[in-house]
Amino acid sequence: MRGRDDEWTDLMRSANAGDSVAYHRLLKSVTPVLRAGARQGLSRAGQPPDQAEDIVQDILLAVHLKRQTWDANAPFAPWLFAIARNKLIDALRRRGRRIFVNIDDFAETIPSEPPAETLPTVEISNHLADLPPRQRDVLRSIAVDSVSIKNTASKLSMTEGAVRVALHRGLASLAAKLRKD
Structure with missing residues (x-):
């Protein structure tokens, strides 16, 4: 050496x-x-x-x-x-930290088709109809239509903070209603 x-x-x-x-x-x-x-x-x-x-x-x-x-x-x-x-x-x-996994090892467990919706669209609309108008509009925009908080605020003439509050309250109301049902 x-x-x-x-x-x-x-x-x-x-x-x-x-x-x-x-x-x-x-x-x-x-x-x-x-x-x-x-x-x-x-x-x-x-x-x-x-x-x-x-x-x-x-x-x-x-x-x-x-x-x-x-x-x-x-x-x-x-x-x-x-x-x-x-x-x-x-x-x-x-x-970076990467883990290399051969995808072929999981071919049987990966679904070939996307999963079906958990609730039909009609049922979602019925649940949203019971909410106050602002919460319903915010939830429909963000959760159903996948619009960002920023764009939802602009579309509904609200601040982003107000959109977040309405979203939180709407989700809490829906959760409480679904627990009762």
């Missing part, structure tokens, strides 16, 4: 001094190590390792762009692995 670190450090010193062959050898030598580390990091995070190559390319690009910031008196490997760790973290943050 120590021999590899010394070799990488020597290659990076030569590369920064202008030796393109040393730079090419360095990149060729670190790439498999970075690829394995990226795959392992993705796997530990519960992510599929198929994105490892993108992370490796990000690491190599960062090394190339920032290579003049490396202290030639320090070992190269810790500097490289700090960049690799940060690029892996960046990639995981971009991906």
